[in-house]
Amino acid sequence: MINDTLNAMYLLWPLTVAVIILSILVGILVAFFVGSVVIAAAIGVWYLWTWLKDEGYLAVVWGVAEKQKTQFQKNLAATFQVRGEAPKGPVLYIAHPHGLFSMAPFLHWAAGATAWPADRPVRIALHSIFFKIPIVRELMESYGTIQATESTIRAALERGESVALLTGGIQELQLTAVNRMRLVLKKRKGFLRIARDLQVPIIPVLTFGENELFPPLRGPWMDFGQRGLKNWFGISIPVPTTESIVNWFTLLSAPLTPPVVTWVGPPILDPTHEKVVEALSALYAKGRPEGWADLEIL
Secondary structure: OHHHHHHHHHHHHHHHHHHHHHHHHHHHHHHHHHHHHHHHHHHHHHHHHHHHHHHOHHHHHHHHHHHHHHHHHHHHHHHEEEEOOOOOOOOEEEEEOOOOOOHHHHHHHHOOOOOOOOOOOEEEEEOHHHHOOOOHHHHHHHOOOEEOOHHHHHHHHHOOOEEEEOOOHHHHHOOOOOOOOEEOOOOOOHHHHHHHHHOOOEEEEEEEOHHHHOOEOOOHHHHHHHHHHHHHHOOOOOOEOHHHHHHHHHOOOOOOOOOEEEEEOOOEOOOOHHHHHHHHHHHHHHHOOOOOOOOEEO
16 A cells, blocks of 8 residues: 555656746746836836926926926815814813714824914824724824823923813714714823823814714614624724815815814813813804704713
């Protein structure tokens, strides 16, 4: 039995070697072909680029692109507006509601694309998972965001930087509704402890209109999946509607209407839950659009 097996192996060995050699040869030929195509394409692109540059076409393209970029920035500033005065120095912003993409906080504090009435930098505190994903981590750090951990937030405030905290988190995002605000706050205690320990004021911030312009995709299966992600991983994947996508690309040509308005409240010193709820309620009453439901703080 053993001899038969050995004989079979000896017979198959030349065939195996032939297959290996053939595979190597085919691989070399494929690599040579692909490499030749890539090199030829690169040379073609280089010659095309040089010709377009010499003929002045690229200058025209860059000019149009720069003009479009400037117009886009103006449209952003006209769409994402600010009401109220934000103080200088280290403060702890608590931003509500937690929108689908939280574009208003990002544009106000990270991108610096709006007329935010205060000094920078303002560090946005984000879920730690964003800093565990390659490329996403580097992108978040390039915008000056920090992890939403107590030690990181404390360190930023002690350096004299302001911090913006999306206090409601994923739970508030999942409560997103049109023409109403349901804020998750009553069980949140860490931000109060940090503010009291470091003697920094809390600044309440409410944004009206972002959830209406960028509503999340909803449905029984979608809600079930989002609850599962929240329970298992503590995250939620924002899935935009086609309306959201259309609204965003509209910004390339014109500001959105109605605008997304962020209201900034007065500083809260020696904060308590009662003071924060009272300040948010007053801010909601001041900025509440017509036809909106009463504020809910959970």
